[in-house]
Amino acid sequence: MIARIIGTWVAATLTIGILSFLYKDNPLYKAAEHLYVGTSAGFAIIYSWAFDVYPLLVERFDTNMAAHNHVEAWILLLPAVLGVMLLSRSNLTLPALAALSVLMIVFHHFSLILVVLAVLCILMFVSTLIDPGIDWVSRWSIAFTVGIGAGLTLTATIQGYLLPQISDTLRPLVNVNNIVVFVGVITTLFYFYFSREHRGALGAVSRVGIVFIMVAFGASFGYTVMARISLLIGRFYFLLHDWLPIIR
Amino acid sequence: MKLWELLASVDRRILYLLLSLAVALPLILKPKITVRVSDPVRSAFETVDQLPAGSVVMISIDFDPSSAPEVNPMLVALLRHAFRKDLKVMVMGHLALGLPLAEIALNQVAPEMGKVYGKDYVNLGYRPGYTALMVGIGRELRDYFNTDYKGVPIDSFEFMRRVHTYRDVGLLVSLAHGAVADAWIQFAGGRYNQPIIVGCTGVNAPNLYQYLHSGQIKGLIGGLQGASEYETLIQKPGSATLGMPAQSAAHGLIILLLIIGNVGYLLSRRKAKK
Amino acid sequence: MLKRNVPLIIVFFTSVILIIAFFIPHRPFGDLESRFLNWYAIVAGFTLLLGLDSLARHHLIQVFRRRPGWPYSLLLVLSLAATVTLGLYSWFKYRSPFDLRAPFMWLIYTPMIIPLQSTMFATLAFFIVSAAYRAFRIRNFAATLLLVAACLVMIGNVPLGGTIWRGIVSLVHAVAPSLDPARLDRMEAFAAIKDWLMSTPQAAASRGINIGLSLGGMAMSLRIILGIERTYMS
Numbered sequence: 171m172i173a174r175i176i177g178t179w180v181a182a183t184l185t186i187g188i189l190s191f192l193y194k195d196n197p198l199y200k201a202a203e204h205l206y207v208g209t210s211a212g213f214a215i216i217y218s219w220a221f222d223v224y225p226l227l228v229e230r231f232d233t234n235m236a237a238h239n240h241v242e243a244w245i246l247l248l249p250a251v252l253g254v255m256l257l258s259r260s261n262l263t264l265p266a267l268a269a270l271s272v273l274m275i276v277f278h279h280f281s282l283i284l285v286v287l288a289v290l291c292i293l294m295f296v297s298t299l300i301d302p303g304i305d306w307v308s309r310w311s312i313a314f315t316v317g318i319g320a321g322l323t324l325t326a327t328i329q330g331y332l333l334p335q336i337s338d339t340l341r342p343l344v345n346v347n348n349i350v351v352f353v354g355v356i357t358t359l360f361y362f363y364f365s366r367e368h369r370g371a372l373g374a375v376s377r378v379g380i381v382f383i384m385v386a387f388g389a390s391f392g393y394t395v396m397a398r399i400s401l402l403i404g405r406f407y408f409l410l411h412d413w414l415p416i417i418r
Numbered sequence: 419m420k421l422w423e424l425l426a427s428v429d430r431r432i433l434y435l436l437l438s439l440a441v442a443l444p445l446i447l448k449p450k451i452t453v454r455v456s457d458p459v460r461s462a463f464e465t466v467d468q469l470p471a472g473s474v475v476m477i478s479i480d481f482d483p484s485s486a487p488e489v490n491p492m493l494v495a496l497l498r499h500a501f502r503k504d505l506k507v508m509v510m511g512h513l514a515l516g517l518p519l520a521e522i523a524l525n526q527v528a529p530e531m532g533k534v535y536g537k538d539y540v541n542l543g544y545r546p547g548y549t550a551l552m553v554g555i556g557r558e559l560r561d562y563f564n565t566d567y568k569g570v571p572i573d574s575f576e577f578m579r580r581v582h583t584y585r586d587v588g589l590l591v592s593l594a595h596g597a598v599a600d601a602w603i604q605f606a607g608g609r610y611n612q613p614i615i616v617g618c619t620g621v622n623a624p625n626l627y628q629y630l631h632s633g634q635i636k637g638l639i640g641g642l643q644g645a646s647e648y649e650t651l652i653q654k655p656g657s658a659t660l661g662m663p664a665q666s667a668a669h670g671l672i673i674l675l676l677i678i679g680n681v682g683y684l685l686s687r688r689k690a691k692k
Numbered sequence: 693m694l695k696r697n698v699p700l701i702i703v704f705f706t707s708v709i710l711i712i713a714f715f716i717p718h719r720p721f722g723d724l725e726s727r728f729l730n731w732y733a734i735v736a737g738f739t740l741l742l743g744l745d746s747l748a749r750h751h752l753i754q755v756f757r758r759r760p761g762w763p764y765s766l767l768l769v770l771s772l773a774a775t776v777t778l779g780l781y782s783w784f785k786y787r788s789p790f791d792l793r794a795p796f797m798w799l800i801y802t803p804m805i806i807p808l809q810s811t812m813f814a815t816l817a818f819f820i821v822s823a824a825y826r827a828f829r830i831r832n833f834a835a836t837l838l839l840v841a842a843c844l845v846m847i848g849n850v851p852l853g854g855t856i857w858r859g860i861v862s863l864v865h866a867v868a869p870s871l872d873p874a875r876l877d878r879m880e881a882f883a884a885i886k887d888w889l890m891s892t893p894q895a896a897a898s899r900g901i902n903i904g905l906s907l908g909g910m911a912m913s914l915r916i917i918l919g920i921e922r923t924y925m926s
Contacts, residue, residue, distance in 0.1 A: 177803035184804060188811035192434050192818055200764050206808040208768040209800055210515075211747055212775025214740045216796070217514040220783050221544045222737025225565060226730070233564075249731035253738035260745025267741070270780075277784060306695045309925050311735055313699035314706055316924045318732045320913040321710030322549050322605070327906045327913075330608025330634075331600075335899050338632035347892050351631070354896025355903070362904045379900070384834045386897035388841025389889055390624045393641060395824075395842075396849050397488060397620030398817040399441070399668040400642040403661040404487025405814045406441050408807070417445055430822045437821045451851040454883050458891075483809040514740075515809070518790040518801050525792055543788070546740065547733030554729040557722070561730055568787040609714075627895040628902065643849050666852035668817075673843055675825040680839070683829045 182413040185405055219270060223253075223287075228274075231283040247286065254290045256311035258304060264295035354382040422682035433675070440671045444663035451663050458630055459647040462615040462637025465589060466496065471504040473588030474581055478602065479511030479520040485595035485619045486519055491645040491658035492617035493523050493593055499652050501531035505588070506577045507539035510563065512551070512598050517544045517567070536575045543567030548598075552605040556584055584612040589636075593617040599626060603634050617644070700919040707917045748772070775800050841889060848886025857881050 187202035227246055234243035257263050268291035271284045297304050339355045341348045360372065361379030368376045411417040469475070477496065481489040500507050509524065511517045521541060533539060542563040545551055554561050559582055565571050572578040580586055590612050592602045599616045606612040615637040616626055623640030630638050639648055642665055645658035706728055713725035747768075754765035775796075782794030789796045830836040847853040858877060865873040915921035 173798055177798060180803040181807040185807045185811045188808065188815065192815060193431060200761070201767055202808060204764040204768040205771050205804060206812065207747070208771030209775045209804050209808070211744055212772045212779065212800075213515065213805065214744065215776050216779030216783070216789050217544060218546075218737045218740040220779075220789055221514070221567075222546050222734065222740070225569070226545070226562070226734045226737070229564070229569075245727075246734075249734040252731070252735050256735060256738050257741060260742050262745040262748055263741045273780070309695065309699040310702060311738075312924055313702040315732060315735055315739070316916060317703035317706030318550060318710065318728060320703065320916045321707030322553060324707070324910060324913045324917075325711060325714045326549070326601075326604045326608060327910050330604025331906050332903065334608070334632045334634055335628060335903060339896075339899065350892050351896045351899075354893050355900045358897045358900025359903060362901070379897075380834055381837060382893050382897040382900070384837040385841045385889065386624065386894045386901070388838040388843075389845045389894040390621075391838070391842040392845030392849065393620040393623050395620075395669065395672060395820055395846055396641050396643060396665065397485075398814070398820050399665055400488040400620065400661065401485070401810060401814040402437070402441055402668075402817040403445070403642070403664045404657075405807075405811050406438075406664070407445055407487075407657065407661065410442060410445055417448075428825070430826075433821050433825055434818045437818060452854060453851065454854060454880055456883070456887055483806040484813040486806070486810060515805065518797060521790050521792060522802075545733055546736035547729070548736070550729040550732040550736070554726065554733070557726050561726060562733060568791070624890065624894055625898050625902070627890050628899040631891060631895045631899075641849070662851055666850040666855075669846045669850045670852050672821060672824050673846060675821065676828055676839065676843065679825045679828065680830050 178413055182409060185409060189405075215266075224274075227287075228281050228283055232281050235282070243283075246283065250283070250287055251290060252311040252314055254287070254294050255307040257291075257308075258294055258298055259308045261295055261298040261305075264291040264298070267291045268295070353378065358382050422685050425678060425682055436671060437668060440667040441664045444667045445660070447663075448660070449663045451659075451666070453646050453650045453659060453662065455647045455650055456644075458627075458638040458640065459644050460637075460651070461630075462617075462639050463499070463648060463651045465613065465615050465636040466499050466505075466591075467503065469503060469505055469588050472506060472577075474506045474508055474577065474586060475500050475589045475591060476508045476510065476587045477520075477591045477593065478598070479509060479516045480513050480592055480594035480596070480598035481519075481619070482513050482515035482595070483519065486516075487657075487661070488619050488642050488645065489593050489595060489617060490519060490523065491642070491656050492639050492648060493520065494527055494656055495645065495648045495652055495654070495658075496591060496593075496617070497523060497527040498531065498654055499648075501527065501533050501538065502652070504538075508542060508578070508581065508587070509539065510542040511544050512548055513595075514544045517541075521567075536570075537577070540572065540575050540578060541567045542572070549601050549605055552601060553609065556606070556610045558582055584610040587612065590614045591617065594622065595619045596622065600629075603629050607634050615639070696925070699925055700922070704917060704919065707913075844882070845886050845889060848882040848884075848889075853882030853886070854880055 184202050184205070187198040190196055191199040227250055231243050231246050234240070254264070257267070268288040271288035271291070275281070275284050339352060341352070343349050343352060357375050357379035359379075361376045361383060363372070366372060407417065466475070477493070479493070497507065509520050511520065524539060524541060528535070528539060543566065545562050547554070547562065551562055560572070563572060566575075584590070584606060590602065590606060592599045592614060594602075594616065595618065599618055599622065602614060603616075607614050614635050616629075616635050617639040618626060618641075620641030623638065623644070626635065626638055626640070629635045639645060642658050642661055646662050649656045649659050709721060709724050709728065713721040716722075717725075751765035751768050753759075754762050755769060778796045778800055779789045782789045782791065782796035786794045788794070790801065791797065828839060830839055847856065857880060861873050861876045864876065865871060912921060916924070
């Protein structure tokens with residue numbers, strides 16, 4: 171109960187601190203801003219460990235070793251090495267990750283992959299101290315992630331977006347809505363064709379496209395207003411209901 | 419034209435105060451409003467409503483506290499609806515900061531509806547991987563989620579034993595505040611024909627209408643208005659419905675300011691031409 | 693060779709395997725695809741840690757050299773350390789950092805992360821109001837169209853639109869009593885206009901814009917796969 175009251179007051183203070191920026195920049199706002207960055211960064215570390223490294227690497231390694239599936243276990247070394255290579259770009263995280271691995275071994279349970287991970291991190295960290303230019307190894311990890319992304323995106327874009335959307339545009343022009351959609355899509359595409367000057371027929375079609383684009387942007391603005399006001403309503407409700415019980 | 423010159427030089431902090439009053443007063447006074455339900459939200463509701471009891475609904479938490487006031491009411495309303503229909507709920511997510519919000523919502527709604535963790539719902543937690551995860555789940559869920567968010571093997575939950583791929587999931591609900599919904603539609607929907615409904619922020623809703631039009635999603639709940647419509651359909655008004663009078667007042671204020679600003683602009687332009 | 697060519701080979705190999713696996717999901721391509729996607733998830737977790745190094749380094753230097761604003765940097769570093777400590781403790785004790793009983797939740801997430809992140813974005817509402825009053829001007833036909841569409845969507849999105857429509861219906865009924873007010877009321881014109889605007893012309897323009905973006909994205913993916921685009925290596 172006390173913890174809840176204190177938590178509410180802390181949350182209210184931070185909310186007012188951020189909102190105070192609307193009047194002018196001030197120390198309370200700056201403090202709240204730095205607190206936000208610090209806690210978010212800490213959050214990233216916890217999540218990286220608890221929901222990625224531990225379940226997908228450590229737990230899986232241990233499960234495979236327990237089932238005497240040594241190939242499947244040790245092959246996990248490859249993504250671990252790629253991950254450590256990636257961190258050569260931000261080398262302060264390497265000793266931190268090594269320390270975390272050692273903490274796990276001491277306080278949680280022993281796992282061979284944790285030992286290997288700690289050793290890899292230390293080796294990479296020492297390498298970056300000896301030769302700071304060695305961060306080029308992170309290119310291999312980046313190349314792997316970029317290759318996966320490019321390969322997935324190419325097929326998904328065609329199958330998951332282009333084909334269904336084009337197919338839906340080409341409906342029989344038997345009612346106003348189908349005609350509007352067809353004309354809208356075609357003229358919008360023509361507007362974004364900049365290889366030729368927008369004159370003559372192309373110019374006329376582009377101008378129709380602008381009409382559709384402006385309607386889309388206006389609608390987008392209308393919804394954005396609703397979105398931003400909703401966030402403000404959420405904060406005011408917290409202040410007037412949870413903090414000061416004005417709303418009952 | 420001195421009045422318009424005066425209005426043009428209004429300190430922005432006066433505008434901020436006006437907005438604050440426009441939002442705060444309706445929250446305090448709670449005027450009664452009627453929520454009209456739109457077709458996209460009705461379609462989303464009916465898609466959930468038509469699922470047979472025992473079907474698995476996968477809810478992807480792709481939002482975080484920055485959009486929680488809009489999307490969280492949708493999550494709560496959807497959970498209430500799903501539990502009322504005796505559907506099995508499987509929660510996971512792509513945004514690390516958003517999963518605790520799901521945990522809070524589940525702990526609020528499940529006891530109300532008499533639902534038990536592990537028997538009626540599970541929280542699988544967060545995994546990085548984004549599109550890789552979306553494609554990978556199409557092969558085997560356990561490649562990414564072998565355990566729930568607490569490290570308990572998912573095969574220890576009875577209804578999860580039969581869930582391996584999208585074929586075993588009756589409906590995917592993406593509650594998103596960015597491009598994640600688009601990714602679900604293109605990867606899970608495009609590649610595996612997974613039925614999808616989307617709940618999203620007002621910023622993303624316009625971009626998702628094209629998917630609704632093409633039938634790639636079965637329903638769309640857009641912004642706080644969409645959330646209040648869904649609450650109306652399940653006959654359990656919540657924070658979204660409570661916020662709509664304030665939303666109305668704020669919209670009215672902004673439209674009024676747009677009109678005043680532009681009238682002043684046109685009059686000063688006419689004066690300049692003279 | 694190692695610095696330039698090996699990354700290009702990795703990109704080509706991984707993306708081609710994924711594309712082939714799309715068409716031939718059987719062994720060995722399907723298995724390779726599963727394995728690569730799994731590894732991607734693991735490596736993606738490490739990317740969360742990138743950037744923390746420069747953040748920590750910058751603020752630690754601020755603190756140790758007592759540069760202007762160093763107390764804020766100290767607050768940042770301390771909050772980072774406290775979050776990591778509490779998160780690990782919660783993970784050890786409750787097997788999950790976001791168990792509702794965990795100190796990570798009731799000391800860090802609920803009282804700090806939720807209000808800080810929500811309020812940061814909530815302040816945008818004020819900036820929108822200021823922009824609406826000062827900057828949105830109907831200078832030409834396109835701007836007028838944009839503003840009219842925005843106003844119609846804004847009115848149609850909220851119950852205010854229904855109230856205004858009912859007012860209009862009352863006026864119309866006063867002028868032309870023969871018209872059925874209940875039938876006119878049910879039309880909910882502003883909401884109907886908004887629904888049509890969103891589902892038809894707006895959807896069409898969004899589709900056109902996104903088709904263009906998709907084609908551009910595909911071209912970029914091809915350039916990356918073929919090694920023409922190498923900016924990711926810098």
